[in-house]
Amino acid sequence: MMLHFSEEEFANRRASVQSKMKERSLDALLLFSQESMYWLTGYDTFGYCFFQCLVFKANGDMALLTRSADLRQARHTSNIDTIVLWTDSATANPSQDLKRLMGDMDLLGGRIGVEYDTHGLTAHEGRRLEDAMRSFAKLEDASKLVHGLRIVKSEEEIAHVKKAAKYADLALDAALKTTKAGADEGKILAAMQGAVLEAGGDYPGNPFILGSGEDALLCRYKSGRRKLSKNDQMTIEWAGVSAQYHVAMMRTLIVGKPKAEHEHHFQAAHDALKAVEAAMIPGNTFGDIYKAHADTMDNAGLSRHRLNACGYGLGARYAPCWMDGPMFYSGNPTKVEPNQVLFAHMIIMDSDSETAMCLGHTYLTTEGKPKALSRHGLDFIAL
Numbered sequence: 001m002m003l004h005f006s007e008e009e010f011a012n013r014r015a016s017v018q019s020k021m022k023e024r025s026l027d028a029l030l031l032f033s034q035e036s037m038y039w040l041t042g043y044d045t046f047g048y049c050f051f052q053c054l055v056f057k058a059n060g061d062m063a064l065l066t067r068s069a070d071l072r073q074a075r076h077t078s079n080i081d082t083i084v085l086w087t088d089s090a091t092a093n094p095s096q097d098l099k100r101l102m103g104d105m106d107l108l109g110g111r112i113g114v115e116y117d118t119h120g121l122t123a124h125e126g127r128r129l130e131d132a133m134r135s136f137a138k139l140e141d142a143s144k145l146v147h148g149l150r151i152v153k154s155e156e157e158i159a160h161v162k163k164a165a166k167y168a169d170l171a172l173d174a175a176l177k178t179t180k181a182g183a184d185e186g187k188i189l190a191a192m193q194g195a196v197l198e199a200g201g202d203y204p205g206n207p208f209i210l211g212s213g214e215d216a217l218l219c220r221y222k223s224g225r226r227k228l229s230k231n232d233q234m235t236i237e238w239a240g241v242s243a244q245y246h247v248a249m250m251r252t253l254i255v256g257k258p259k260a261e262h263e264h265h266f267q268a269a270h271d272a273l274k275a276v277e278a279a280m281i282p283g284n285t286f287g288d289i290y291k292a293h294a295d296t297m298d299n300a301g302l303s304r305h306r307l308n309a310c311g312y313g314l315g316a317r318y319a320p321c322w323m324d325g326p327m328f329y330s331g332n333p334t335k336v337e338p339n340q341v342l343f344a345h346m347i348i349m350d351s352d353s354e355t356a357m358c359l360g361h362t363y364l365t366t367e368g369k370p371k372a373l374s375r376h377g378l379d380f381i382a383l
Contacts, residue, residue, distance in 0.1 A: 003042040004243040009156050016149050021058050027110035029056045033118035034318045036146040043078035045070050048120040051094040065098050095132035113142025153339045164247040165373035167201035167240025185225045202241040205322030209237040216356035217349040231256035235356050244316040248343045250360025254382040265357035266380045268300035269346035276344045280370040286332035311344040340365045
């Protein structure tokens with residue numbers, strides 16, 4: 001087996017899930033989130049684009065229902081002993097296969113928690129699941145049970161987070177070497193992603209985001225490439241990844257002569273990130289972190305050009321997105337605790353002057369001030 005964590009680590013994770021299940025009087029969990037399966041067993045695949053489910057009982061027994069394409073994947077990357085296959089066909093309904101498996105596991109009439117809030121369970125399959133279980137067991141939403149346990153990281157997880165941070169730094173090194181007037185965006189992207197992969201890292205949960213010119217104001221990846229002009233702006237958001245654990249960063253790089261708006265907006269973004277750092281301490285909430293960002297931006301006259309969220313938790317994530325949550329938004333009551341991995345992004349998209357300025361770092365929280373995970377500073381970058 002190819003496992004990234006020790007058996008002691010996995011045993012602790014199983015015990016923590018069982019404890020939460022006991023609090024809710026759950027007989028079993030139906031885990032559809034790939035992140036939950038990976039965290040609990042090591043199972044590492046993108047096969048969640050099809051129906052698959054890990055059944056985890058209150059006594060710690062578990063069984064995976066998946067397709068034949070993932071049989072060897074599960075054997076090689078997980079500590080799951082019982083793997084059951086459903087068969088592809090024109091009339092396949094894997095929820096019926098899951099019902100039979102649960103019957104074999106003595107779960108008839110049980111109280112079952114379901115991970116509904118995940119890309120691993122589509123609305124279509126969710127309806128078929130509820131139809132199959134209607135007279136079999138009582139279902140309730142347990143989407144946050146495992147996710148809540150994943151927010152605070154163990155020492156073994158933090159080791160991978162620190163590797164991911166090194167990979168993210170290498171990607172920025174590559175961007176700084178290749179970004180110049182006349183450079184093709186594709187070459188810069190290739191250099192950044194290549195730096196992560198060459199160093200031993202993984203693909204990220206979503207594409208690296210890179211846009212120049214007017215596309216520097218976009219928060220998402222889009223198809224199409226251009227070459228940088230003599231005086232230009234380029235926003236990049238990327239992540240280093242180790243064993244699926246992400247460390248994200250964000251910058252707006254200036255090519256040639258910066259505009260006055262670039263310098264003004266950078267100072268606001270820098271001040272806001274420093275205010276966020278100061279708020280990122282145990283006892284505060286994720287809502288407090290957001291307020292520090294919003295107040296600083298608004299005081300700089302940028303309320304129309306900032307976003308309504310300014311970051312989120314990171315961890316082991318799969319496509320379509322590396323955001324792991326919870327997010328920094330107004331009123332979020334989630335508490336800051338030591339050993340959380342938090343990405344704070346100060347994003348200014350000024351459509352009036354077509355000026356972008358973004359600054360983002362990932363932090364490891366401590367008993368006091370958070371620790372920035374990058375060796376790069378927060379300087380204004382003009383190339």
